[in-house]
């Protein structure tokens with residue numbers, strides 16, 4: 001039995017060494033909610049996903065989502081607007097620490113037209129957040145307040 005345990009631990013150690021444990025990303029399921037001046041191609045989450053591809057937001061952790069999108073025209077200013085919906089309640093704004101997508105989030109602005117770029121915002125999942133299923137609405141808006149992308153992302157807050 002002891003040797004079996006050793007083999008399991010060794011396997012885990014090897015997998016972790018090959019970036020299996022850290023730095024992996026899961027592909028989030030999302031629905032478009034009215035992108036007007038661009039397209040969201042994919043959303044990769046650096047935490048754990050459920051089998052359905054929903055983000056599991058663990059309380060007390062810092063997570064990031066890598067949005068790969070393209071803008072229909074050159075954009076000089078991009079701002080994130082995030083809201084959450086629990087059950088039948090309406091969407092409630094979720095204040096971001098850094099809503100400026102052109103600052104400290106992997107993007108270089110101006111963002112050129114029709115070019116795939118990565119935007120990687122960071123989110124703090126506070127311990128005080130309730131353990132609920134939440135529908136996250138993420139809008140990336142340009143200087144005119146028009147959605148470059150709008151995505152609805154199902155998630156769960158877990159402990």
Ligand SMILES: *[C@@H]1O[C@H](CO)[C@@H](O)[C@H](O)[C@H]1NC(C)=O
Nearest residue numbers: 022023046047062063064122
């Ligand atoms: C996910 O990214 C955030 C922000 O860069 C980082 O603090 C966190 O440790 C990362 N999580 C994992 C599991 O790599």
